Amino acid sequence: MKCPELQRPALLEARGVSRLYGPGKGCEAIDFTLHRGEVLGIVGESGSGKSTLLRVLSGLERPDTGQVAYRSTVAQGHDGAGHEGELDLYALGEARRRALLRMEWGLVHQNPRDGLRLGVSAGANIGERLMALGERHYGQLRAAGQDWMGRVELDPKRIDDAPKTFSGGMQQRLQIARTLVTRPNLVFMDEPTGGLDVSVQARLLDMLRTLVRELGLSVILVTHDLAVARLLAHRLMVMRRGQVVESGLTDQILDDPQHAYTQLLVSSVLTP
Amino acid sequence: MNDYSDATTGYNFAYLDEQTKRMIRRGLLKAVAIPGYQVPFGGREMPMPYGWGTGGMQLTASVLGQDDVLKVIDQGADDTTNAVSIRAFFERVAGVTTTSATAEADVIQTRHRIPEQPLRQGQILVFQVPIPEPLRFIEPSEEETRLMHALEEYGVMHVKLYEDIARHGHIATTYAYPVKVDGRYVTDPSPIPKFDNPKLHMAEALMLFGAGREKRLYAIPPYTRVESLDFEDHPFEVQQWEEPCAICGARDTFLDEVITDDRGGRMFVCSDTDYCQSRREEVA
Amino acid sequence: MTSLTQPFLTVDALHKSFVLHGQGGMTLEVMRGLSFSLLPGECLVLAGPSGIGKSSLLKMLHGSYRVTGGRLRLHFDGDGEEDGELELADLPAHAWHSLRRDVIGYVSQFLRVVPRVPAVEVVMEPLLACGVEPDEARERAETMLARLNLPPRLWSLPPGTFSGGEQQRVNIARGFIAEHPLLLLDEPTASLDAANREVVVGLIEEAKARGAALLGIFHDEDVRERVADRLLPLEAHMGAVLEAAESPSEEIR
Numbered sequence: 001m002k003c004p005e006l007q008r009p010a011l012l013e014a015r016g017v018s019r020l021y022g023p024g025k026g027c028e029a030i031d032f033t034l035h036r037g038e039v040l041g042i043v044g045e046s047g048s049g050k051s052t053l054l055r056v057l058s059g060l061e062r063p064d065t066g067q068v069a070y071r072s073t074v075a076q077g078h079d080g081a082g083h084e085g086e087l088d089l090y091a092l093g094e095a096r097r098r099a100l101l102r103m104e105w106g107l108v109h110q111n112p113r114d115g116l117r118l119g120v121s122a123g124a125n126i127g128e129r130l131m132a133l134g135e136r137h138y139g140q141l142r143a144a145g146q147d148w149m150g151r152v153e154l155d156p157k158r159i160d161d162a163p164k165t166f167s168g169g170m171q172q173r174l175q176i177a178r179t180l181v182t183r184p185n186l187v188f189m190d191e192p193t194g195g196l197d198v199s200v201q202a203r204l205l206d207m208l209r210t211l212v213r214e215l216g217l218s219v220i221l222v223t224h225d226l227a228v229a230r231l232l233a234h235r236l237m238v239m240r241r242g243q244v245v246e247s248g249l250t251d252q253i254l255d256d257p258q259h260a261y262t263q264l265l266v267s268s269v270l271t272p
Numbered sequence: 273m274n275d276y277s278d279a280t281t282g283y284n285f286a287y288l289d290e291q292t293k294r295m296i297r298r299g300l301l302k303a304v305a306i307p308g309y310q311v312p313f314g315g316r317e318m319p320m321p322y323g324w325g326t327g328g329m330q331l332t333a334s335v336l337g338q339d340d341v342l343k344v345i346d347q348g349a350d351d352t353t354n355a356v357s358i359r360a361f362f363e364r365v366a367g368v369t370t371t372s373a374t375a376e377a378d379v380i381q382t383r384h385r386i387p388e389q390p391l392r393q394g395q396i397l398v399f400q401v402p403i404p405e406p407l408r409f410i411e412p413s414e415e416e417t418r419l420m421h422a423l424e425e426y427g428v429m430h431v432k433l434y435e436d437i438a439r440h441g442h443i444a445t446t447y448a449y450p451v452k453v454d455g456r457y458v459t460d461p462s463p464i465p466k467f468d469n470p471k472l473h474m475a476e477a478l479m480l481f482g483a484g485r486e487k488r489l490y491a492i493p494p495y496t497r498v499e500s501l502d503f504e505d506h507p508f509e510v511q512q513w514e515e516p517c518a519i520c521g522a523r524d525t526f527l528d529e530v531i532t533d534d535r536g537g538r539m540f541v542c543s544d545t546d547y548c549q550s551r552r553e554e555v556a
Numbered sequence: 557m558t559s560l561t562q563p564f565l566t567v568d569a570l571h572k573s574f575v576l577h578g579q580g581g582m583t584l585e586v587m588r589g590l591s592f593s594l595l596p597g598e599c600l601v602l603a604g605p606s607g608i609g610k611s612s613l614l615k616m617l618h619g620s621y622r623v624t625g626g627r628l629r630l631h632f633d634g635d636g637e638e639d640g641e642l643e644l645a646d647l648p649a650h651a652w653h654s655l656r657r658d659v660i661g662y663v664s665q666f667l668r669v670v671p672r673v674p675a676v677e678v679v680m681e682p683l684l685a686c687g688v689e690p691d692e693a694r695e696r697a698e699t700m701l702a703r704l705n706l707p708p709r710l711w712s713l714p715p716g717t718f719s720g721g722e723q724q725r726v727n728i729a730r731g732f733i734a735e736h737p738l739l740l741l742d743e744p745t746a747s748l749d750a751a752n753r754e755v756v757v758g759l760i761e762e763a764k765a766r767g768a769a770l771l772g773i774f775h776d777e778d779v780r781e782r783v784a785d786r787l788l789p790l791e792a793h794m795g796a797v798l799e800a801a802e803s804p805s806e807e808i809r
Binding site for chain 1: 410427428430503504
């Protein structure tokens with residue numbers, strides 16, 4: 001047989017990215033490539049800089065030095081500096097960067113309250129990104145809302161209920177529906193299962209796995225929970241004190257960790 | 273500057289000093305140049321509390337000339353408290369002629385209505401605005417709403433309309449109905465009934481909006497496209513009444529419900545008192 | 557099809573050691589100087605006592621253990637100037653995603669249960685990843701589960717509550733369904749009864765017949781003798797050798 005194509009096109013690249021609030025606080029000299037269709041987990045303890053890195057990668061916080069490059073499929077190299085067909089996230093104007101976040105990317109917050117509009121109904125929450133993209137047909141917005149409520153295992157009959165009447169796990173699923181409804185190319189998730197009961201977590205993890213496969217999502221996932229990383233991520237980066245100490249395939253990192261810190265991290269978990 | 277008002281009242285013409293009026297006019301020029309864009313201005317204390325039309329009054333004071341004829345309406349009526357006191361104010365501090373006839377006025381200050389009679393070129397309509405920011409209801413941060421305007425991120429405006437339909441089966445927003453001005457800025461037309469929204473579109477008169485508390489002004493220049501936001505399957509519609517005006521019989525005006533007794537008796541009459549009266553005179 | 561006389565997998569001077577930082581940097585050497593090759597259609601069975609690190613070899617071939625030294629090569633059909641040779645030892649992590657999907661299948665000793673996912677979907681997953689339509693994938697998964705005598709009432713249940721043997725059969729179904737050209741089998745028959753061992757032997761024979769190369773660990777002597785074309789004795793290369801911590805880790809890595 002012929003060797004299958006192993007190279008996947010790069011989607012997001014961090015080149016020497018640093019954002020430090022103080023020595024060892026933040027993230028430092030981060031280099032990596034996220035390939036299309038990959039789920040990359042960033043793991044580490046609290047304070048390791050993984051959330052700072054996520055903020056920098058997702059366009060929310062300008063790095064002190066370094067570059068975040070995104071290969072857009074919509075507007076190739078549109079007012080982006082550097083290589084052809086790639087956008088330098090922080091060289092873009094703010095309008096373009098925010099449009100990118102709105103149209104091609106998605107961000108799932110740890111606390112669903114940060115990602116939802118609590119004052120408006122579930123349906124309006126799901127429809128908002130579609131409306132921002134110019135959808136102006138109420139019937140279609142509603143159909144999309146019901147469809148996505150079903151996909152995230154919420155009762156479509158509750159489309160007109162306010163998110164505050166939902167449980168934490170339901171709110172998190174609603175946030176995911178709201179984010180994925182526009183089928184973003186790249187999704188950032190910050191501890192998506194943090195703060196949920198174990199049984200609720202399991203349901204969410206299973207759902208995320210299915211959505212990742214069905215939609216062919218590329219995901220950057222920040223979590224301190226190695227079990228979550230094991231189930232969702234194809235590849236892991238281990239962070240400590242702002243730096244990446246080790247990266248590799250998820251099962252390689254968890255089953256044959258090389259770095260002293262990773263070994264400690266893995267051996268500290270009850271059932272990774 | 274002006275002998276009349278200086279001599280008789282001790283105030284400069286139209287109350288505000290000339291430097292302030294100049295500053296506001298500069299703001300107005302900018303507002304006209306960028307239709308629908310909210311221009312900040314250094315609002316002055318007026319001898320009235322906020323909420324009584326201080327923003328509109330400062331704009332009126334800045335554009336009023338000695339020969340202009342002024343009309344002031346409140347919810348369409350010339351004889352309500354707010355209208356009467358503002359009219360009296362300018363009679364006293366500017367000595368201008370006032371009228372209740374829409375056609376005769378050069379400057380019309382209004383609270384929450386646009387006159388029924390179409391305005392003509394050369395007229396200026398000054399709106400009193402309580403909350404100038406249409407995005408405020410969904411995004412409380414002023415910094416963020418300014419950015420949203422700058423980047424034309426207006427998806428959230430439809431979220432509100434969506435909620436209306438989801439809750440009431442139709443777009444239930446009946447006043448301060450958001451519009452898009454000249455295809456660019458989403459703007460709050462002040463709390464006029466949505467019945468008046470179509471009158472904003474390609475109007476011949478200059479329309480100025482002043483918010484005293486928030487110190488913002490904006491404008492819709494003559495012949496500007498003004499669209500009311502809506503959905504394809506729930507298009508924008510204005511209110512309709514089953515009966516005509518009980519006084520003048522008009523079927524194409526905005527009607528107020530008037531309770532006539534304590535046994536449930538009521539009638540519907542034109543909210544624009546000048547229009548209603550002139551129709552009755554025509555009939556008579 | 558790859559020629560049946562050319563090896564599909566070649567292993568040269570393979571070396572594996574673990575550095576245990578938690579134990580003061582102690583080095584645990586588990587494999588040294590292992591070389592062998594594997595032909596398409598051949599089933600090579602790793603021999604030797606347990607604890608010798610046979611699973612470690614499979615895990616290196618599956619990318620879940622790093623290779624300390626030596627070469628692991630797959631031989632694909634050449635393409636013009638390309639000789640079709642793929643070195644696994646230094647393959648970037650993201651390249652493994654496609655390799656595992658299309659080339660290297662792995663039946664582990666234990667099923668890693670994903671909460672809430674029904675057995676039939678666990679089995680379907682490798683097919684869905686290759687882009688097979690859900691209906692067809694489900695049908696093939698059900699056929700496979702039926703063949704392995706898993707009662708249909710269990711198909712729609714998550715395997716978390718299944719017995720060891722039932723879980724193992726789900727695992728086998730999942731491992732064989734995508735028909736990978738290289739299959740790594742880590743004691744697939746360990747907790748099976750005679751009838752199901754028979755089914756697994758059949759699956760292995762079918763895989764060989766279609767030209768797949770298999771590398772397996774079988775403790776059951778009967779199964780081993782029936783499926784093995786060759787035995788690979790590992791004693792000479794294996795055995796956990798503990799080295800004192802004074803050898804610096806750089807030397808080993």
